[in-house]
Amino acid sequence: MQLRRVGADALLIEVDNPLDWFAALDAERGAGRLAVVDIVPGARTVLLDGVSDPVRLAARLRDWSIDPAAVPHEPPIVVDVRFDGVDLPFVAEHAITTVDAVVGALTGTELTVAFCGFAPGFAYLRGLPWSVPRLEEPRTQVPAGSVALAAEFAGIYPTPSPGGWRIVGHSDADLFDVDKKPPALLTPGRSVRFRAA
Known part of the structure; x- marks a missing residue:
């Protein structure tokens, strides 16, 4: 995983499994544990936009591990x-x-x-x-x-x-x-x- 600052209030996460990260981060936002305006997945990235403290969030994300089995899946x-x-x-x-x-x-x-x-x-x-x-x-x-x-x-x-x-x-x-x-x-x-x- 690589983290990059984007402008004043965004973080770009480069990962092999962006959809798993997107789902986990979206669940964190929905539970009120992640304050961001938008979460945008890409082919190999996830952009977090509207981050109040990018440095603090980057430090928190470096210790994260995503369990794909824990990500909820809706019917197709x-x-x-x-x-x-x-x-x-x-x-x-x-x-x-x-x-x-x-x-x-x-x-x-x-x-x-x-x-x-x-x-x-x-x-x-x-x-x-x-x-x-x-x-x-x-x-x-x-x-x-x-x-x-x-x-x-x-x-x-x-x-x-x-x-x-x-x-x-x-x-x-x-x-x-x-x-x-x-x-x-x-x-x-x-x-x-x-x-x-």
Whole structure:
């Protein structure tokens, strides 16, 4: 673990298991034992923002050990997907298998929201059985609801936007609604399962 100060009131924790740290820190905040404004997981980091005493908190965190078995797990969110994406044949060829086997792997694997970003409601889902290369040249417009893969991640585009991920399907899931609490359907640490629609 490495700790770094970020600005006047934030700490960046570099760890191998950021989701376990995120869950444990969020539980501490919920219990009133950690005073921070926000906890933001990344691919290999956790950012604590709005820390009143970063030096004191850093000293406290250096002695922490996280027990992944103690982290509560909610049931997976099931997302219906029509596996009709233009890049599905490429993914099958890249994985040296069939389109049906790719769909089977995607529906048979429990994915985890590693972190969120890019656009409101966009979750980076970790747990794919293979790594998929991005497009050499991004598309200028990817339709909302597109289910796509890139590197070790899967994701669903919440709104139309440019993108360089390989599209394998589409979903009608409502990924972001500012009037809901939380506004994002997929939040860090949640398990996700794709179901063929």
